[in-house]
Amino acid sequence: MARRDYMHRLPDSQGGLSRPVSLSRRWHIDVPLLVLLMVLASVGLGVLYSAAAGEVHYVKRQAVFMALAFVGMFVIAQIPLDVYRRWSPWAYLGGCGLLVAVLFFGAGAKGAQRWLELGGFRFQPSEIMKLAVPMSVAAFLHKRSLPPTFATVVGALAIVAVPAALIVRQPDLGTSILIAASGLFALYLAGLSWRMIGGAAVAMLVAAWPIWQWGLRDYQRQRILTLFNPDADRLGAGWNIFQSKAAIGSGGLLGKGYMQGTQSQLDFLPESHTDFIIAVLSEEWGMRGALLLLLLYVLIIARGIYISFMAQQVFGRLLAGSITLTFFVYVFVNIGMVTGLLPVVGVPLPMVSYGGTSLITLMAGFGILMAIGTERRRVTF
């Protein structure tokens, strides 16, 4: 009977051995974020199905990428935060090396070299830097006292400047600015003094004219000019914006109905399944659809900010904040561009635009965000 007693007491003893750990914490999953991302992914596929009118293979491919991206996110979320912190300089240096390689051996389209081909697999090294730059800046600041001293700021700026300069050379001004921004967000959140921020703003204003005059290429100037006078070149550079504004505006409050958007379904809207996909949503679902999508983004951003607030370490806090704010910048730049507020820079709408690369980078970022959010609380003395 002793054996039976032992068996009887087993659950008790087990309960005494381990503290209860929630499933989400064990698997490093932030459930609210996961739910929001899945809703957004579903919405994205739904809009894409309409935008790709009849070409189902786009939707299938995108679904496969989504699945891969979610798996990638889970994997990335499992890795302890300290590993990222310690390995970030190596990722950064490796990324810079690849960027240099792109300048020499890169493949490209439309006059820009952005791709690197390795054994039949094409990828953009700049995608790595989207995460490596904020991570390196956060890791760099993690060890320093905050608010950052002038020397620290200079160091952080140097980390940002090198890849940004390499990407500008490709040339890919839009990506370069976004990557620089992600690093600068980390620096800003670390407590960059307002005096320095003000000084930088003044310096930017002063530099604006020389940059316009000598720093930009003709097509870049053209895009900005088009922004202020879209009707001037309706069949050329202004065409995309003209058509996307017509698509969005004609959607009205309630939209023309799913799959009923005349602008997108009749091919008047260019790039309707990639960069301009929000115009499809806005045309077919109207303002209510656009606002619901914005709400979804706002909730994800709110969750990201919450995670950054809850983070235990400087590294996680700065990284979470930077990833979240960068995510918002993507959303803002894309929508601003499609609605004619910003120049056309070729930024996809996160999780909705067709395209595997940006999706995987994005979900990797959310994986890191989850890693930060589910980090074991450490007792600090």
Added chain:
Amino acid sequence: MAHDLHLKDPMTEQRLFRNRMLVAIAVVVLMLGVLVARFYHLQVVNYDSYRTQSDKNRIQVRPVAPTRGLIYDRNGELLADNRPSYTLAIVRERVRDLDATLELIGRLVRLDDSDVEKFRQRMQRRRPFEPVPLRFRLSEDEIARISVNEFRLPGVSVEAELVRYYPRTDLFAHSVGYVGRISDRELANFSEEDVRRYRGTQSIGKVGLERSYEDLLLGEVGYENVETNARGRVLRVLERQDPKPGAALTLHLDSRLQKVASDALGDRRGAVVAIDVKTGGVLAFVSKPSFDPNLFVTGISFNDYRALSDSLDVPLFNRALQGQYPPGSTLKPMMGLGGLAAGIINAETRIKDPGFYRLPNDPRIYRDWKRWGHGDKVDLVQALAESCDVYFWDMAYRWNIDGMHDIAARFGLGEKTGIDLPVERAGLFPSREWKRGARGLPWFPGDSLNAVLGQGFVLATPLQLAVMTATIASRGTHYRPQMVKAVDGVVLPPEVLHHVEARPEHWDLVFKGMEAVVYSVRGTGKKAGAGLDFRVAGKSGTAQVVGIAQGERYDSEALKERHRDHALFIAFAPVEDPQIAVSVLVENGEGGGKVAAPVAREVFFDWLSRPGEKSAGLPPVTVDSEGGRLRG
């Protein structure tokens, strides 16, 4: 450790982060507000204007060409039909690389250089976004090949179009005429209203009734709103306002009679015009040689056109309407009636014909066509029957040119007949004023001798001679000749232009003389009545092609065929109650009685031997204020 503690202060760091993040949140909220405001601005404030913009993008108003009115003969046989034809057209604005597109099309369908050349010409004067035709009459195979490759050919479309078709080909080319593509010159002369009416229409009447009735045949253009995609493909029709088809024309022409007249003329060059005596309706209108009007409908090829325009026989020339010939002796019945009515001659007037005539105080000798003359006691009936020249010379000498000109005008000579066909020629009957104005010379007595025989300055078209004959046949009622009998089933009333006043016994005498032409022993037109069971009255004529010097005899064998005299014959039948009047011209046919009279005979035989097919005898209406009595 103390140093480290001083540097890393977690509480300060966290507070610092929170401050910065709160500012960032405020900025994020502000920027979100900008986006929401932007959506509101686009989708609510400016909704209407963007809605219009997007509709303008996809909705295009396209003209729908009306169906051209059909043309029937008097028995309802179709003379001008519309048949579907498939045209390959290109909208320039939708094509990125025109040369590459043309190259690709050239590999799919037959496309020769002249197609491309004409296409480029049409491109010069197209309206924006208008499909410009490249190839007409695509075969089923070609349509299929284009359809399969549609995706490689943005801006290229196959358009179904109704195209004119003339089932009787060359039989009615000179009466019905033909349509053709609107030319640059026509387009340049279009009024704004014309531009509107011809939107979507490619063809316009060029010749014949197709031209003179263009306004009625065209119809009224319709419109449809179509939805197109960005590449200009029409996806569906949203709204449609149907075009109004053009009016259907029913002609007086009789297809069978036309064929008979044409066959009777055979391979000879010439013209036959047959007129309904009771209405002025034109029953047959033949000019030979003819041509196939279908060649012109979608643009004649260079080689075809050269073949027609270079031919010595000038098939494009409408001899019946525009050919001006000296009418010769065919004027004698009319002149005889004029002389009777004016009291210059009467039934008892007889002259001595020694075979020549000489004006008093003039050494010139005018020779009768018959060398030894027609006898000592030639009266009007004999003068007509045997075509005695001296009788009419004598009359002309005693008459004056003004009286002759006046009577000729009453019968429609020297002025346009007013037929409903375009580009009619007026012919010429000289007068004192005309000669002074045109030649700067006074009228000589010798001119009158030429005029009375339809020579010298006198010119008339075969149509004019038919009208003259019909006026004689109806005892003076001069109807306007009319091709179209009814428009959309509404019968057009006949129109009397003049009435020639003469006593019934004068008409009887002229009828008798013309009957004698056909039936007397020495009549010049006996072939016109051969084997017919009704009586025919006629008059032959011969028109000189080259002038013959005084007293010189000419040998027709020695002349080249094209220098031979033209043969003429006018006639009407039946004599008791004339129904149909005919004029026949055979170029270089020499003897009117020998060559032209049998043609008239065939026309009479066909028309008057048909059971129950007589003229409808519609009530005539006069529009001519100076016109005399109406004839019921």
